[in-house]
Amino acid sequence: MDRVFLAFGLTVITLASIGCSGETAANEPPPPPVEVTEPRPISEITDADVALAEGNRLFDENQTEQAIEAYRHAISLNPDLADAYFQLGIAYDLLQLQNQQAGIVTQSPTNSNSKGDPPKTPSEKAFEKAVAAYERRIDANKDDHEAHFNLGRTYIKLLKDDEAAKAFKEAVEIKPDDTEYQTELGAILIRLAQYAAAIGPLKKAIELDSANARAAELLEDAKAGRQRIDYALANRNTNTNQAVPPKANRSNTNTASNTASNTVPPPPPPDATRPKKEPTPEKKPDKPADRPRRVTEKRP
DSSP, X not given: OHHHHHHHXXXXXXXXXXXXXXXXXXXXXXXXXXXXXXXXXXGGOOOHHHHHHHHHHHHHTTOHHHHXXXXXXXXXXXXXXXXXXXXXXXXXXHHHHHHHHTTOOXXXXXOOOTTOOOXXXXXXXXXXXXXXXXXXXXXXXXXXXXXXXXXXXXXXXXXXHHXXXXXXXXXXXXXXXXXXXXXXXXXXXXHTTOHXXXXXXXXXXXXXXXXXXXXXXXHHHHHHHHHHHHHHHHHHXXXXXXXXXXXXXGGGHHHHHHHHHHHSOOOOOTTSOOOOOOOOOOOOOOOOOOOOOOOOOSOO
């Protein structure tokens, strides 16, 4: 009987404690609401680097038009901010692609220069200004490897591969232990069909970062390209060095000519009836394939 009363008492105490805890939880004040701060208007930003960072954030969130506004504001605060020009060119390219996918027809510029060249797109103008800004940075500091590297990337956007290769070489000479610099140098040398020269930077890139899959893939392309060139050169040399028949001895010239005259039949007379061969029409050269303009990317 004592055990029964003991168990009953423990149950009552347990229920009472549960009720008290429930009342305590119910009487606790609710947590304060989380304040949601509105993003700062771009026009109120007074620091060019902050405006550039805001543009990058908007660009990553696929708010391309707002990102363009931020980049333009950054440039207005600092006209020498080369990275803002570069990102502005990327954003203009992406906006054009998005408009094309949405079926939006944008009015292209109609003004051409004195040479009659096609008008430049907003992205091309931005990249050209980026080149000028990066060159000003390099003039102020010849050892600015980032400026050399980004200058090379900008030249690629303008389809100036030779200038891009030169800029990448400068970056690699200043900072040879950067795997990205070595990779981009190898990539541009492959585009220039300088396969043998591309092997060294790509091997160095893999040596610096064994997980650099892009450099490993490019290295295979460079080796294959070098093999194709070596094979073509070997075949050309073989054809050039083929044995040439020896010249006839002058003393036997008459004998050889007499023998030939006795064995080779004379040509037919000019008035012999023979179908005339129609002249082969001149073959026009094939139209070269259009070169792709550029590939949009997300970040520099």
